Amino acid sequence: MNSKLFSNITRFIILVFLQVLILNNINFAGYINPYLYVLFIILYPFAGNQSLFLFLSFLLGLSVDIFEDSGGINAAACLVAAFVRPNLLRFSFGISYDHQNIRLAATPFGSKLSYVFLMVLIHHFVLFSLEMFSINHILLILKKTLFSSIFTVTLTLLSLTLFSKKYR
Amino acid sequence: MQQIFNFLIRNKNSILFLILFVVSVYLTIQNHAFHKSRFVSSANFVTGGVYSWSNNINTYLHLDEYNERLLEENNKLRNIISNIHDSISVEKQLDSTSFEGDYLFRTARVINNNFSKQDNYLTLNRGKESGIQQEFGVITSQGIVGIVDRVNDEYSRVISILNSRSRINAQLNNTNHFGSLVWDGKDPNIVQLIDVPRQAPLQKGDTIITGGRSLIYPKGLPIGSIEDFTLDQTQSYYTINIKLFNDMTNIGYVYIIENVNKEEIEKLQEVDEQ
Numbered sequence A: 001m002n003s004k005l006f007s008n009i010t011r012f013i014i015l016v017f018l019q020v021l022i023l024n025n026i027n028f029a030g031y032i033n034p035y036l037y038v039l040f041i042i043l044y045p046f047a048g049n050q051s052l053f054l055f056l057s058f059l060l061g062l063s064v065d066i067f068e069d070s071g072g073i074n075a076a077a078c079l080v081a082a083f084v085r086p087n088l089l090r091f092s093f094g095i096s097y098d099h100q101n102i103r104l105a106a107t108p109f110g111s112k113l114s115y116v117f118l119m120v121l122i123h124h125f126v127l128f129s130l131e132m133f134s135i136n137h138i139l140l141i142l143k144k145t146l147f148s149s150i151f152t153v154t155l156t157l158l159s160l161t162l163f164s165k166k167y168r
Numbered sequence B: 001m002q003q004i005f006n007f008l009i010r011n012k013n014s015i016l017f018l019i020l021f022v023v024s025v026y027l028t029i030q031n032h033a034f035h036k037s038r039f040v041s042s043a044n045f046v047t048g049g050v051y052s053w054s055n056n057i058n059t060y061l062h063l064d065e066y067n068e069r070l071l072e073e074n075n076k077l078r079n080i081i082s083n084i085h086d087s088i089s090v091e092k093q094l095d096s097t098s099f100e101g102d103y104l105f106r107t108a109r110v111i112n113n114n115f116s117k118q119d120n121y122l123t124l125n126r127g128k129e130s131g132i133q134q135e136f137g138v139i140t141s142q143g144i145v146g147i148v149d150r151v152n153d154e155y156s157r158v159i160s161i162l163n164s165r166s167r168i169n170a171q172l173n174n175t176n177h178f179g180s181l182v183w184d185g186k187d188p189n190i191v192q193l194i195d196v197p198r199q200a201p202l203q204k205g206d207t208i209i210t211g212g213r214s215l216i217y218p219k220g221l222p223i224g225s226i227e228d229f230t231l232d233q234t235q236s237y238y239t240i241n242i243k244l245f246n247d248m249t250n251i252g253y254v255y256i257i258e259n260v261n262k263e264e265i266e267k268l269q270e271v272d273e274q
Helices: A002-021 A038-043 A050-068 A073-093 A109-132 A135-162 B002-010 B012-032 B045-061 B063-087 B089-094 B262-273
Strands: B103-113 B119-124 B137-139 B144-151 B156-163 B168-172 B178-182 B190-197 B207-210 B222-231 B237-244 B253-259
Touching: A002 A038, A002 A050, A002 B045, A038 A050, A038 A073, A038 A109, A038 A135, A050 A073, A050 B012, A050 B045, A073 A109, A073 B012, A109 A135, B002 B012, B045 B063, B045 B103, B045 B119, B119 B144, B178 B237, B190 B222, B253 B262
Parallel strands: none
Antiparallel strands: B103 B119, B103 B253, B119 B156, B137 B144, B137 B253, B144 B156, B168 B178, B168 B207, B178 B190, B190 B237, B207 B222, B222 B237
């Protein structure tokens, strides 16, 4: 349990720094940035305390917000993603989620992809909606959501594969 | 009573979610109001420290480029100085009542810059200890950058001109027709000058400079050149697309401008209003 706690805290810190120091400066094609820090929300232990999880996600978003000077948009997006996670888990992994015995590395690629993609999509949609803060920019919001999501999902799947513990 | 407690405990996650969500939306809305974001800002001890650390490395890699810019600026200033000696050395002596200029310049380094969002900010490595205050103008040798909006002891945050809330007074170089400089959030190299009256003679490539109507920037700083222009719906005002001289995506060092006479002018204007 302790090692799990430790690895989650380390992941939290590393992801925040990676996000604000490197990933926020990519600006691919002018405005496309990956938001890899969602990985923390995706990987958080499935059986963990739900209230603590919500609070940690809020904190994660807020840390990025403070660095980015963006008010509370990342915090809100993370919070929504964390709140809907149980539903998405049930949707993507079906019955095995209810028995709480899934390991992300051992799941079939299809359900893993759908879980990650939906999480990222919801997070990004809330993020960009709050950033624009206007219904007139709905097309721009959708465009940004789509492109950034593709970028983030690619990076997320890559890092899941790279750091997977399956072979150890 | 028991039922209320049961309800609260059963739905504690939803309630927690709602509370935190309201907090984050509140922070977002606050951030949309000028000068209001008290809590979440990158001009604080921790984030400023991290940014200046990472920027130290980054600056080192760009030394060549900064040197070149300095050379260019020195060259420009030398040209101006040599011209001053030719023409107005006499006038200069006559005007000796004000020894100091109207504007005080300080240098600073940009330790964080973003330009891909709707509301962009920069963080500088100078703060109250160096005499920086709110509403000081920020420029580079090529053009304008923004206005200081939050200061702590060592760092300050600047509202970039690439921010939906930024409005800066600007005018044409040839005539005195003026308008407000805003940004539509699309291209970090293009900003818009709105509310320019129809009578203004516009030409593609004309230079846009700062107008002297705000107390923040001195008059006549270069901003950019006209890319194209259209009349708005009422057919009486122009909206002009301006290509910035400044590359907002690549700013190393900046100058912070203090208007020395600002307080006096403001006092005067207050008297006027009463």
